[in-house]
Amino acid sequence: MTEQQWIKPPVEIRYVEELKALKENDTGPRPLNWQLSPKAVRTFILGSSKEIPYSGGACRIRKKYFGNDALVERSIVTLAGNRGLMLVGEPGTAKTMLSELLSAAISGVSTNTIQGTAGTTEDMIKYSWNYALLLAKGPVREALVPSPLYTGMEKGILTRFEEITRTPAEIQDSLISVLSDKLLNIPELGDEGFLFAAPGFNVIGTANTRDKGVNEMSSALKRRFNFETVQPVREVSMEKQIILNEVESLAKESHMEMELDESAAELLASTYHELREGVSSLGHRIDRPGAVMSTAEAVSVYYQTMISGYYYGNKTMDIDCLVQNLTGAISKENRDDLEKVKAYFGTVIRDKSSREGGIWSRYYDARKWLK
Secondary structure, eight states: OOOGSSSOOOOHHHTHHHHHHHHHOSSSSOOOSSSOOOOHHHHHOOOSSSSEEETTTTEEOOOOSSSHHHHHHHHHHHTTTOOEEEEESSTTTHHHHHHHHHHHHSSSSOOOEEEOOTTHHHHSSEEOOOOHHHHOOOSSSGGEEEOOOHHHHTOOOOEEETGGGOOOOHHGGGGEEEEEHHEOOOOGGGGGGGEEEOOOEEEEEEEEEGGGTTTOOHHHHTTEEEEEEOOOOHHHHHHHHHHHHHHHOOOOOOOOOOOOOOHHHHHHHHHHHHHHHHHTTTOOOOOOSSSOOOHHHHHHHHHHHHHHHHTSSSSSSOOHHHHHHHHHHHHHHHHHHHHHHHIIIIIIHHEEEEEEEEHHHHHGGGGGOOO
């Protein structure tokens, strides 16, 4: 299957040109088995101000993470120091995206991943067996089926552990000895049953603060990680840029040729920012919905509206459709949140409509779809 046939190419494929340019120009010191130096990893994630020449021409490194630059630097330093990295925060704050970017830049692969769920078992984290080979040849390496953690240790690459707190606590704790000793014991293989981690191995975990208390991490496991809290985007202009960047990538992957509507992105970014913060730019106090008012949800609402305009409309963003998609996103967890959004439209959007007119007036008129 070629890249053009993938719904979502992995980071290392999507940004292959940038990674190649950085690698060719990278003269900084790098930890053992890292594909790029920490300085180049930072540039890959936070972007460059100028084009970088390389054998394929020249390219400018796009800024991919819009948030706390210092957090990115600390995360890179943590991984260089061989401590596990735990990214925590509200849903939709780009924790997964940041872990993918770090993995692609450091290890050259972002897909070596454990997905934490209530059904995750220790076998899924460490290793399992091909039982046909096990019966035929006994417990030999050939019969062992490596997990992402095993693969990371063997190849010296990063292992991503998504939604770790959704995994039962006793299963989480199987990581403790691996993170402490960088050693995986395989008793079935006898005297040869030890896998020592190659340089470059580490674990990046993610956890949602809304899952707190579901399967709380033990103190022993917490001590093996450096924790970094990923905060929601605090600036409307930055949130707008994230929406435009992400939707542009999604449209490109879907081969949709449609011009982005910056005013619709600003309108949506402002709505999500104000509902999340509980206060408007005009000073109104707002009842915050219980739903996750994340930037990722805003991207989804914009993209759904764009798809409708592309296939059903005249390749323009329809504000009525935008409000319909907004209604679905907000009410999917609790229908009571819709009343708070109606009140928001009845005060904040009404006042912006009378002050600024244009798209804000069309937005206010579309409140009829909040039902």
